[in-house]
Amino acid sequence: MAEKITPRGTDYSQWYIDIVLNAKLADYSPVKGCMVVRPRGYAIWERIQAEMDRRFKETGHENAYFPMLIPMSFLKKEAEHVEGFAPELAVVTHGGGEELDEPLVIRPTSETIIWSKYKDWIHSWRDLPLLYNQWCSVLRWEKRTRLFLRTAEFLWQEGHTAHETEKEAVEETLRMLEVYRDVVERHLCLPVIVGKKSDAEKFAGAVSTYCIESMMQDKKALQSGTSHFLGQNFGKAFDVQFQSREGKLEYAWATSWGTSTRLIGAIVMTHSDDKGLVLPPSLAPEQVVIVPIVKKDTAEAVLAYGEKMLADLKAAGLRAVMDRDDSQSPGWKFAEWEMRGVPLRIEVGARDMEKGVAMLVRRDTGEKLLTETGAVVAKAVELMATIQTNLFEKAKAFREANSKGVADRAELLAFFGIDQGESAGTTAATGGFAEGLWCGSRECEAALKAETKVTIRCLPLDRQEGVTGSCCLCGQSAKHRAVFARNY
Amino acid sequence: MAEKITPRGTDYSQWYIDIVLNAKLADYSPVKGCMVVRPRGYAIWERIQAEMDRRFKETGHENAYFPMLIPMSFLKKEAEHVEGFAPELAVVTHGGGEELDEPLVIRPTSETIIWSKYKDWIHSWRDLPLLYNQWCSVLRWEKRTRLFLRTAEFLWQEGHTAHETEKEAVEETLRMLEVYRDVVERHLCLPVIVGKKSDAEKFAGAVSTYCIESMMQDKKALQSGTSHFLGQNFGKAFDVQFQSREGKLEYAWATSWGTSTRLIGAIVMTHSDDKGLVLPPSLAPEQVVIVPIVKKDTAEAVLAYGEKMLADLKAAGLRAVMDRDDSQSPGWKFAEWEMRGVPLRIEVGARDMEKGVAMLVRRDTGEKLLTETGAVVAKAVELMATIQTNLFEKAKAFREANSKGVADRAELLAFFGIDQGESAGTTAATGGFAEGLWCGSRECEAALKAETKVTIRCLPLDRQEGVTGSCCLCGQSAKHRAVFARNY
Numbered sequence: 020m021a022e023k024i025t026p027r028g029t030d031y032s033q034w035y036i037d038i039v040l041n042a043k044l045a046d047y048s049p050v051k052g053c054m055v056v057r058p059r060g061y062a063i064w065e066r067i068q069a070e071m072d073r074r075f076k077e078t079g080h081e082n083a084y085f086p087m088l089i090p091m092s093f094l095k096k097e098a099e100h101v102e103g104f105a106p107e108l109a110v111v112t113h114g115g116g117e118e119l120d121e122p123l124v125i126r127p128t129s130e131t132i133i134w135s136k137y138k139d140w141i142h143s144w145r146d147l148p149l150l151y152n153q154w155c156s157v158l159r160w161e162k163r164t165r166l167f168l169r170t171a172e173f174l175w176q177e178g179h180t181a182h183e184t185e186k187e188a189v190e191e192t193l194r195m196l197e198v199y200r201d202v203v204e205r206h207l208c209l210p211v212i213v214g215k216k217s218d219a220e221k222f223a224g225a226v227s228t229y230c231i232e233s234m235m236q237d238k239k240a241l242q243s244g245t246s247h248f249l250g251q252n253f254g255k256a257f258d259v260q261f262q263s264r265e266g267k268l269e270y271a272w273a274t275s276w277g278t279s280t281r282l283i284g285a286i287v288m289t290h291s292d293d294k295g296l297v298l299p300p301s302l303a304p305e306q307v308v309i310v311p312i313v314k315k316d317t318a319e320a321v322l323a324y325g326e327k328m329l330a331d332l333k334a335a336g337l338r339a340v341m342d343r344d345d346s347q348s349p350g351w352k353f354a355e356w357e358m359r360g361v362p363l364r365i366e367v368g369a370r371d372m373e374k375g376v377a378m379l380v381r382r383d384t385g386e387k388l389l390t391e392t393g394a395v396v397a398k399a400v401e402l403m404a405t406i407q408t409n410l411f412e413k414a415k416a417f418r419e420a421n422s423k424g425v426a427d428r429a430e431l432l433a434f435f436g437i438d439q440g441e442s443a444g445t446t447a448a449t450g451g452f453a454e455g456l457w458c459g460s461r462e463c464e465a466a467l468k469a470e471t472k473v474t475i476r477c478l479p480l481d482r483q484e485g486v487t488g489s490c491c492l493c494g495q496s497a498k499h500r501a502v503f504a505r506n507y
Numbered sequence: 508m509a510e511k512i513t514p515r516g517t518d519y520s521q522w523y524i525d526i527v528l529n530a531k532l533a534d535y536s537p538v539k540g541c542m543v544v545r546p547r548g549y550a551i552w553e554r555i556q557a558e559m560d561r562r563f564k565e566t567g568h569e570n571a572y573f574p575m576l577i578p579m580s581f582l583k584k585e586a587e588h589v590e591g592f593a594p595e596l597a598v599v600t601h602g603g604g605e606e607l608d609e610p611l612v613i614r615p616t617s618e619t620i621i622w623s624k625y626k627d628w629i630h631s632w633r634d635l636p637l638l639y640n641q642w643c644s645v646l647r648w649e650k651r652t653r654l655f656l657r658t659a660e661f662l663w664q665e666g667h668t669a670h671e672t673e674k675e676a677v678e679e680t681l682r683m684l685e686v687y688r689d690v691v692e693r694h695l696c697l698p699v700i701v702g703k704k705s706d707a708e709k710f711a712g713a714v715s716t717y718c719i720e721s722m723m724q725d726k727k728a729l730q731s732g733t734s735h736f737l738g739q740n741f742g743k744a745f746d747v748q749f750q751s752r753e754g755k756l757e758y759a760w761a762t763s764w765g766t767s768t769r770l771i772g773a774i775v776m777t778h779s780d781d782k783g784l785v786l787p788p789s790l791a792p793e794q795v796v797i798v799p800i801v802k803k804d805t806a807e808a809v810l811a812y813g814e815k816m817l818a819d820l821k822a823a824g825l826r827a828v829m830d831r832d833d834s835q836s837p838g839w840k841f842a843e844w845e846m847r848g849v850p851l852r853i854e855v856g857a858r859d860m861e862k863g864v865a866m867l868v869r870r871d872t873g874e875k876l877l878t879e880t881g882a883v884v885a886k887a888v889e890l891m892a893t894i895q896t897n898l899f900e901k902a903k904a905f906r907e908a909n910s911k912g913v914a915d916r917a918e919l920l921a922f923f924g925i926d927q928g929e930s931a932g933t934t935a936a937t938g939g940f941a942e943g944l945w946c947g948s949r950e951c952e953a954a955l956k957a958e959t960k961v962t963i964r965c966l967p968l969d970r971q972e973g974v975t976g977s978c979c980l981c982g983q984s985a986k987h988r989a990v991f992a993r994n995y
Contacts, residue, residue: 048574049581049623050611058569058639065570081546082553086536086660087575087613087644088597093537109576110601111613114659115648116594123538125575125599125613135537151546156575156643160603171602172574346633 024358026293031237036166038287042296042359045166045283052164052171056280059359060167062304063283064174068154070206071176071278074198080150080178085132087155088123093131096256100130103223107159109171125158130224130249130275133179134257141271143262144183148191152178167284168241168507175279181259181271185250188272192248195276196229199244203278207286208299208410209233210418211243212452212502214477219461222275226250232476232502234418235288238451240476240504243285249273284507289414290383296360297382299410300403307332307399308361309341312349312368325367328377328395335396337403357382362406363399383409421451425491431455431503437471452476452502455491459498467492467503475501512846514781519725524654526775530784530847533654533771540652540659544768547847548655550792551771552662556642558694559664559766562686568638568666573620575643576611581619584744588618591711595647597659613646618712618737618763621667622745629759631750632671636679640666655772656729656995663767669747669759673738676760680736683764684717687732691766695774696787696898697721698906699731700940700990702965707949710763714738720964720990722906723776726939728964728992731773734764772995777902778871784848785870787898788891795820795887796849797829800837800856812860816853816883823884825891845870850894851887871897909939913979919943919991925959940964940990943979947986955980955991963989 023041025033039045044060056064072082088111094101104127111123126132133151140146158172167173178195182188196213203209211231221228225247232240253259254270263269290297300306309332311325325341332339342352349366356364366378377395379388383406390398425431432438436449450473457463457475468474482500490497511529513521527533532548544552560570576599582589592615599611614620621639628634646660655661666683670676684701691697699719709716713735720728741747742758751757778785788794797820799813813829820827830840837854844852854866865883867876871894878886913919920926924937938961945951945963956962966987978985 046624046627049578049620050574050576053574053576055574055624056572058571061570061572064572082549083546084544084549084552084644084662086538086541086543087646088538088541088660090537106604108601108603109599109611111597112600113596113598113610115596115650123597132537136534136543139534156572158575162603172576174572 024293024295027236032165034293035284035288038291038296038358039166039284044287044296047166050171052161054166054170054172056174059304060280060283063286063298063302064280066302067202067206067282068176070202071198072154074202075152075176075178078150078194078198080152080180082153083151084153084155085129085136087126089126089129089132091122091124093135094124096131097224097252099252100224104128104159107161109158109160126155127157127159128275128277129153129157129177130179130253130273131257134253134259134273137181137271138257138259141181141259141261144264146261147181147183147271148187149181150178150191151180152176165284167280167287169281173279173281175277178274178276180274181254182274183261183263183272185272188250188274189248192229192246192274192276195274196231196244196246199246199276199278200231203231203233203243203282204411206299206301207282208407208414209243209285209289210411210415212477212479213481214479214502216245216477217461217464217475217501219464220475222247224249224252226252229480230477232504233285233289234414234421234452234504235285235507236417237288238421238449238505240452240502240506241281241285241288242476242506243282244276244278246276247274249275290410291360294354295358297410298360298362300362300407303360303362304338305340305359305361306337306403307339307363307365308356309339309365309367310349310352310356311341311343312366313345314369317369321367321369321372324372328365328367328392331396332399335400337399363402365395365399381406383413418452423451423453425453425455425503427491427494431473431491432471435471435473435505450505452504454479454482454500454502456486456488456497457499457501458490458493458495460490460493460495463490463493463495472505473503474506476504476506477502512781512783515724520653522781523772523776526779526784526846527654527772532775532784535654538659540649542654542658542660544662547792548768548771551774551786551790552768554790555690555694555770556664558690559686560642562690563640563666566638566682566686568640568668570641571639572641572643573617573624575614577614577617577620579610579612581623582612584619585712585740587740588712592616592647595649597646597648614643615645615647616763616765617641617645617665618667618741618761619745622741622747622761625669625759626745626747629669629747629749632752634749635669635671635759636675637669638666638679639668640664653772655768655775657769661767661769663765666762666764668762669742670762671749671751671760673760676738676762677736680715680717680734680762680764683762684719684732684734687734687764687766688719691719691721691731691770692899694787694789695770696895696902697731697773697777698899698903700965700967701969702967702990704733704965705949705952705963705989707952708963710735712737712740714740717968718965720992721773721777722902722909722940722992723773723995724905725776726909726937726993728940728990728994729769729773729776730964730994731770732764732766735762737761737763778898779848782842783846785898786848786850788850788895791848791850792826793828793847793849794825794891795827795851795853796844797827797853797855798837798840798844799829799831800854801833802857805857809855809857809860813855816855816865816880819884820887823888825887851890853883853887869894871901906940911939911941913941913943913991915979915982919961919979920959923959923961923993938993940992942967942970942988942990944974944976944985945987945989946978946981946983948978948981948983951978951981951983960993961991962994964992964994965990
């Protein structure tokens, strides 16, 4: 199988698709732009869901479910919102054999349908906050799609909360951003930059959008989660007023926040190699695979030895399997399980069995560890933590090695390998995250994007103090420190 | 709150809707026919999901996700399937601002899209079985809807499996039916009749449909889950052929099976009463509520006493809450928590505290149990099991009291309170499950339905031996034993 993977150096995009297809994470769909999430991909999503959902509940949120169909008129109630989403809508015009009075759209996101109900449920400050989340799919018609990263339909969660005060809503926005950071760094092993979006990049209908951004192996940025402070925009659009503690009528304050199956694409692009998928142990469907090396005369004893080890690994709480297929060679199996990204392989053969040892092979480093049989389980448990940490540290080191402070336009363009004067020149293997000062002007940012495809990914939250100097793009007085990158 | 519930005796349908709305399980949606599942309803669904999903995995199934949009042409590939679903389809005609080349439908069920992919994945007997399930929503345009019981969009799971042989597929069909029976009887406390559908009532595209049927308090039947043996119908429609062990090309054998949020409606209609919702402890969002009875001078001590008890109940693994709201009276709270269906209420007041006792009140029977403080946790744990069993036994006794063997048409009509000669007379408070012999003729069944709205709910699997005699409807020679009922 492994020979089917195009090397990264040859074609990074094809390498990515080869891994997604060959590791059976997802597949194309007969409907253009939609994807099928196959069981091996869905199992990763279930583990991400479990980690997210637990934290949502610990922070007081409840799950609910709102209809997937939204009247077109609802989207129009918030001007920026409809402008942002109108080009991507799928429209239902007929139902039950009849043309509908009003067209319905399949939700691209659910602020409008949810706030239309919040109006019924929020009357007094005593009804607040409402802290709801839903797990569902949404649909945004996309012309150019890529499995997991950008598809018309994708799976996600969307939190929608309503609050008494601006302060509470802002706190909620940042609280959920921190939940995302924690899950993504701890379980997906993706180091992220926590920041705020520029106005040009914020959610359609938000006052401000916060995000976590991670760096892929091709040095492009991928937005891994967003959390929006929506102000009173949806409260006003849907007339959600409540009696305040002071007895006045006030509009409710809102947040929304989301993460999606795009995260699976980020895992692939951050950790994998030319042999195939590399998975963090905490998300891997199988954490350990035992491959018995069987010869005719010793088959029975080696398989029994493997079964005993398998039982011990499972008893220790590891997700372990044994590859009993007798139609493939050990070498083929090694390559196949490497391609599937199983963090640890254990080879058991007759000679090792006699010596009382087994060979443990790490997927992340290829390191081989000859281990005494009695120590295998403890070593495997230890390696799960080691590999988890290593993947994070490796990705962080890669990001740091490909990040650079830039003082002016020339430095920025040089960093991204763009010859001045040429338009949108994109020399491969250059770039990364450039950090520089920025004036805050929408025009200044737009000019850079048009010319180079480099954009402001975010304004890192922990790097905004003491900003003085001039914008690295236009030389005007700077207001923010920004991270610039090409992005997915 | 409790006064908002219409008594069952006055209007059973309104009673049901009053409970669903007042217990905040679900709400109407701005889109006709769709519903909002509110957090208290969704929490019940999450527990049902967890029980189902665990058993699906234990029986070797994996979760996956297939697109919600299906090309119209796919549905037409299986003649009976499209005939069954065509009248209920929602059709997407525009996407991304353009008219689509081919209209897409929102899945009413996913056999067609899934089998179009199975063709890519199934080539050899070694690829079988495929045991996949997905959790999602589906959409069937309905003119007359009722929250949970019949809505255009609803949440469900749909299993879709492919097998080498007919025998394996039939075994799978019955295995999953048994999983449904187990979850529904054990956790929802709904006693069910396990049976096979008549041809007229089977799934569009199935060879045979199996079901579990339960009786609601108005004596109508509700289908709580179905499992279909699809033969090679979809294998042939989507040309899914595989190389058999004997080296021949054969079409794959299929099953599909589903349960939905309709089950929440069944819980409401089976267990609840005029005070509101009654929930089985294993599904209740809160299993125990502590209501402190507070007077000014003893408030602090009573609340501390309650908090201690709350901590102890939680430590014992119970989902317990304390109602600390100081703006409502204890009496109001008793009624409110009864309406919400919390299985056990614990009242704690100053006098009881001094005596070292607390009052436990069962929601299912209203029974009051004065319990020593030190014994409260153990008693509460014990009561969870007692109430769970009692709900099941009570529902089973109700069903048995309202079931009757009928020998001929006159007995059947009398049982359903239908005067012979009158058309579709439906005297309230009559009927239930009538068991009688049946000839197996589609016309005979159709005539009964047209005349009386009574239908064959199923042919109970464990009651088909030794069928001799004449059809209770037409007097012809009988082939089956059938359960007749009005139904949802």
